[in-house]
Amino acid sequence: MLSKTVSLGINGIDAHIVEVEVDSIRGLPGFTIVGLPDSSVKEAKDRIRSAIENCGFSFPPKNYVVNLAPAEFKKQGSNFDLPIAIAILQHSGQIDVNIELFPMVGELSLDGSLRAVQSTISMTLTLYKRKFKRFIVPYSNRYEATAINNIRVFPARSLYEVISILEGDIEPFTETKESTNTEYSIDFASISGQEGVKRAAEVATAGFHNFLMYGPPGSGKSMIAKAIQGILPRLTKEQSIETTIIHSNAGILPLNNGLISSPPFRSPHHTSSHISIVGGGRIASPGEISLSHNGILFLDELTEFQGFLLQTMRQPLEDGIITISRAAGTSVYPARFMLIGACNPCRCGYLFDKEIECTCSNALIRSYYGKISGPLIDRIDIEHYVPRIAYEKLTHSLVSEKSEDIRSRIERCRAIQHDRFKELPYSFNGQMSSDDIRKFCMLTADDEQFLIKSSQKLRLSARSYFRILKIARTVADLDETEKINKSHLLEALSYKNLPRNYELYFS
Numbered sequence: 001m002l003s004k005t006v007s008l009g010i011n012g013i014d015a016h017i018v019e020v021e022v023d024s025i026r027g028l029p030g031f032t033i034v035g036l037p038d039s040s041v042k043e044a045k046d047r048i049r050s051a052i053e054n055c056g057f058s059f060p061p062k063n064y065v066v067n068l069a070p071a072e073f074k075k076q077g078s079n080f081d082l083p084i085a086i087a088i089l090q091h092s093g094q095i096d097v098n099i100e101l102f103p104m105v106g107e108l109s110l111d112g113s114l115r116a117v118q119s120t121i122s123m124t125l126t127l128y129k130r131k132f133k134r135f136i137v138p139y140s141n142r143y144e145a146t147a148i149n150n151i152r153v154f155p156a157r158s159l160y161e162v163i164s165i166l167e168g169d170i171e172p173f174t175e176t177k178e179s180t181n182t183e184y185s186i187d188f189a190s191i192s193g194q195e196g197v198k199r200a201a202e203v204a205t206a207g208f209h210n211f212l213m214y215g216p217p218g219s220g221k222s223m224i225a226k227a228i229q230g231i232l233p234r235l236t237k238e239q240s241i242e243t244t245i246i247h248s249n250a251g252i253l254p255l256n257n258g259l260i261s262s263p264p265f266r267s268p269h270h271t272s273s274h275i276s277i278v279g280g281g282r283i284a285s286p287g288e289i290s291l292s293h294n295g296i297l298f299l300d301e302l303t304e305f306q307g308f309l310l311q312t313m314r315q316p317l318e319d320g321i322i323t324i325s326r327a328a329g330t331s332v333y334p335a336r337f338m339l340i341g342a343c344n345p346c347r348c349g350y351l352f353d354k355e356i357e358c359t360c361s362n363a364l365i366r367s368y369y370g371k372i373s374g375p376l377i378d379r380i381d382i383e384h385y386v387p388r389i390a391y392e393k394l395t396h397s398l399v400s401e402k403s404e405d406i407r408s409r410i411e412r413c414r415a416i417q418h419d420r421f422k423e424l425p426y427s428f429n430g431q432m433s434s435d436d437i438r439k440f441c442m443l444t445a446d447d448e449q450f451l452i453k454s455s456q457k458l459r460l461s462a463r464s465y466f467r468i469l470k471i472a473r474t475v476a477d478l479d480e481t482e483k484i485n486k487s488h489l490l491e492a493l494s495y496k497n498l499p500r501n502y503e504l505y506f507s
């Protein structure tokens with residue numbers, strides 16, 4: 001008799017229903033898995049046999065064939081251990097329950113206990129869409145599974161418990177859990193004397209504008225980037241689900257955790273591999289640019305990253321997705337992040353410094369500037385020089401605004417944007433297309449003339465002209481005013497000063 005269970009497999013970031021069929025055919029005792037399993041699935045055999053025997057059942061010596069359908073996508077990982085074991089127990093007449101109504105996943109230990117698997121949240125979402133009502137998951141994955149409502153979740157610690165669930169002896173688990181990171185290491189109030197940069201960071205964060213800080217070593221660029229975590233508003237439910245799906249897919253969601261509700265902050269080192277940043281690999285996994293989806297990707301020492309890698313980031317910065325091609329097929333991962341870059345202005349770091357003299361040659365500065373302005377500058381909205389702060393100023397007890405207060409201003413500003421773009425596929429000023437910029441950033445005839453003249457004076461490109469309008473829109477939204485005025489434009493213009501600073505130096 002053929003035994004059938006329902007399980008789920010992961011292809012890229014999506015979960016697909018997989019039917020697990022077990023039958024035995026004539027021949028010497030054996031165990032064959034078909035339906036495009038990779039080596040990690042094939043290893044299931046020995047775990048399943050041990051687990052069944054260690055739970056007090058027997059593993060009759062037959063020639064088993066396990067079919068994972070449909071065969072069109074590659075089955076990876078250990079998710080199928082549990083459904084295969086249950087189907088074998090039913091096939092051999094050791095349990096007598098309906099196993100087709102209970103989709104299940106789980107890796108078996110040799111002693112029959114259940115280990116966590118990746119992407120439980122994507123699986124729950126797929127089951128919900130396919131109108132399944134129940135789901136058996138490893139105990140450590142229970143909060144991930146309850147993050148999607150309307151599915152009855154049955155967590156199990158062992159093969160034995162799964163059988164009790166199938167026999168109807170256990171109630172579904174209904175608790176939910178969100179993980180919020182509310183402990184930020186650095187508060188904006190503790191950063192003295194960088195009011196200009198802090199304001200630029202606030203504008204960037206409010207409108208989801210990419211942001212570059214350049215300045216000498218020790219000026220606190222990384223500290224400011226880290227402090228930005230504390231002014232980011234919490235994720236919406238939809239964003240939380242998206243972010244949790246990606247982190248679970250990458251296998252970095254901590255066990256016994258539910259939805260991630262704080263925006264991610266990722267800061268890969270410039271020596272990180274291409275795959276770890278972009279994603280991919282033999283078993284495809286999202287990279288840092290996807291892990292920072294709905295949050296921040298911070299590239300410290302931006303000029304040290306390989307040009308090729310930065311080039312690859314242009315697609316996600318434009319479209320919010322990354323397409324990864326592998327031998328097994330193409331995967332698309334979400335990657336809509338706010339980019340924060342930090343770098344020195346030149347090799348020695350002291351170009352533009354008021355006290356320490358730059359020791360770089362003109363040629364060196366030119367080539368360094370090429371690295372900064374090269375692959376990504378046209379994707380960056382706000383550039384800000386970060387000066388070194390004199391010691392006296394650092395210890396000065398000037399009262400700075402707390403992150404909490406800045407965050408509530410940003411929340412109001414984002415609510416305005418949310419309302420403005422509710423009919424559109426995006427939510428932030430930083431993501432406006434040129435057509436939408438024309439529509440949402442109307443200027444008076446006077447102000448328009450002023451901006452055209454200023455842009456000519458600063459030798460800004462047409463692209464930069466639109467960027468300034470976007471930033472001015474955010475500045476006006478922070479002001480909670482509908483009309484963009486000259487002071488908003490002036491502030492926005494001050495954030496596009498990088499090329500001009502270098503030009504002034506070279507002239």
Ligand SMILES: [Zn+2]
Binds near residue numbers: 346348351359360
């Ligand atoms: Zn220098």
